[in-house]
Amino acid sequence: MKQDVEYKKRELLIEAAKEEFLEKGYNKASLRNICAKAGVTTGALYFFFKNKEDLFAEIVDGPLNGLKMLLARHFREDGEQISELDSLSNIDLDHSDESDMFIEYIYSYRDSFILLLNAAENTKYENCVDEFVEMLEMSSPMVISGMKGYTSDAYMSHWMAHLTIDAFINVIKHIEDKQEAKRKMRPILTYLVKGWVELVMVRE
Amino acid sequence: MKQDVEYKKRELLIEAAKEEFLEKGYNKASLRNICAKAGVTTGALYFFFKNKEDLFAEIVDGPLNGLKMLLARHFREDGEQISELDSLSNIDLDHSDESDMFIEYIYSYRDSFILLLNAAENTKYENCVDEFVEMLEMSSPMVISGMKGYTSDAYMSHWMAHLTIDAFINVIKHIEDKQEAKRKMRPILTYLVKGWVELVMVRE
């Protein structure tokens, strides 16, 4: 009973924080406002969270790590799969399933990801996008070098990684409906895969 | 003599402001700090500039408008050129010259553009990128509808515009050397043009 109430206060704070951070960004967001919105006192906030950054982290950290793990696993499996191919023509250009999975995951925490993308300035998360770019960028040489007769162009690898991540970000930011997002993502991804093949892969 | 000194103070303020805005973003940038860095009193800043936003604008507005005008002219000319084509195969995939010109212009005010891209939150410029996306997005239907037998896919037009602008932004943000930037931009642009042709143009 008591616990319910207490738990609720924490939840209320997090919901209020989401709103405030989203509306004003990390810096301009006011803890006072958040407390007021949540109908809670300043002190209470500091019972549940260490400080402003911690409050932000609480909203954002879980989903972000989840996505990182998902991606890491994806890249691992991708590497294993491709290393079994022996011809360029056998590459699977259709990545709809993976794309759908990512969208599925991200959209179940869309609030948090929107926060990460739009309201994380002056936070340790402000460059989190770069991490994803880097993960993608790093994975491609491993994948490609697994193929006979091919090596990857470092620079193009970087830029394709950027474009790919940006494509996801654009979808996440501007399309609210999950199914719609999946649908829109697929053709874009097909185009991007062609980019990887044409620009990044170089015949030795 | 005197004039030199006076002129210098304004310049010093602008230089200090660039540094501070870049380092902390618009919001967190402190006018006190800027004045201190410039070796000037608070009042002096308010002699030269109306307020914080005006100081930021002074750094950023000129270059931004210049680019807008450059782009507007480009799109106009592009439309005229293409409308004379009568076959898809005649489309010029090489946009190196235009690309070089944009890079050339942007890099002559790179400080300002970096500020616009990284430090314009809570400024009237915070969505300036969207304007460029929109300009590009809007220009493509006009260009394509000028070609016999083709029409443009609205959604893909939007996403290609996004990717194209993002590509430029990535270069501007991460490559310091102008010539290097030009060199890197060319193949990316070629790839992007292919995207426009493949994804956006639809046979009627």
Next chain:
Amino acid sequence: MKQDVEYKKRELLIEAAKEEFLEKGYNKASLRNICAKAGVTTGALYFFFKNKEDLFAEIVDGPLNGLKMLLARHFREDGEQISELDSLSNIDLDHSDESDMFIEYIYSYRDSFILLLNAAENTKYENCVDEFVEMLEMSSPMVISGMKGYTSDAYMSHWMAHLTIDAFINVIKHIEDKQEAKRKMRPILTYLVKGWVELVMVRE
């Protein structure tokens, strides 16, 4: 115990504010000074009060509204009483009791009223005197038109209202002792009532 101390700080702020506002007027009054006088930090003031105007209002609003209600009731009763008269000669020229009552009320918040009269420039209260003039001015036609054979001169009504209110204001401003104020007010009021009868009432 604790409560005493906390309560005191708010009180201290209000007392310091009264002093400062009185001495310098609303505009020139400095919140810093007020806090210093009260031995409190700037933030504390903003915990208790929303802003400068709110601090002023806190001192002044209650007493002012009280007086308005008192007057409203007085005018209502006055109207009822007089409407029962049928001859000018029956008008009661002695308003000592009402006068005493108003003085009594006002002097129990004299600080606040002095503030309203001398230090409310640039405040929403700066024209509060006019409101009282208007109340008085509006009430007289109602009263007079209730009497057979008489109507009121609009212009004289306005000026008598002004003089009447001014008479009270002069007393409040310059006489510190409540009993003294009552005593001084009475003959003045008698004279003023004669003015109402002679100048404002017109035989139809």
Next chain:
Amino acid sequence: MKQDVEYKKRELLIEAAKEEFLEKGYNKASLRNICAKAGVTTGALYFFFKNKEDLFAEIVDGPLNGLKMLLARHFREDGEQISELDSLSNIDLDHSDESDMFIEYIYSYRDSFILLLNAAENTKYENCVDEFVEMLEMSSPMVISGMKGYTSDAYMSHWMAHLTIDAFINVIKHIEDKQEAKRKMRPILTYLVKGWVELVMVRE
């Protein structure tokens, strides 16, 4: 020629100052604004006027002193006249001519007097009204004591002086047209004179 231009600047400053002081009051009036309105630089203002207070004085001091002198002369003559009376019934209740004269004078500098009445807070002129009250208050005993068998009630003398001055002030503040002002003032003055006779004069 040159002098014309220079003279004009001073005039422009004074006109701009009148506007600004009237609109914002002495404190809130900004010298910068005044200079801007006048199309003149800050330095120029300080060539013509010593400082803010001096600028205000320049607008207000002449008319104010003129009125003081007018009043002083009036009181002197009044004293001489009345001292020749030997009966209360011979007192002239009609002061229209004097009233008209004061109104005439005041309205030829109405801007300045409005400034004195509404915008002189924190100025050495902020209590100038009191001076007039005092002049009037002081003159009446002299006048009355010149009459056989009468003496004046000090307190009532003070309050009648207040009411009389207030009556003028109300007219000046709220009636724009000079002739209208004269007309409105006359009956009020008649009433006030009766007050002086009834309340202030006491049979020995």
Next chain:
DNA sequence: TATGAATGAGTCTTCATTCAT
């Protein structure tokens, strides 16, 4: 758990005034 009073450094901005030119 939670309160809420209090901190104090910090924010942007405005101002009357000065002074070398």
Next chain:
DNA sequence: TATGAATGAAGACTCATTCAT
């Protein structure tokens, strides 16, 4: 005469954070 750059103190107000209770 007049400029206009520069001063520097002061203005109201906000903030994340702390702590005795």
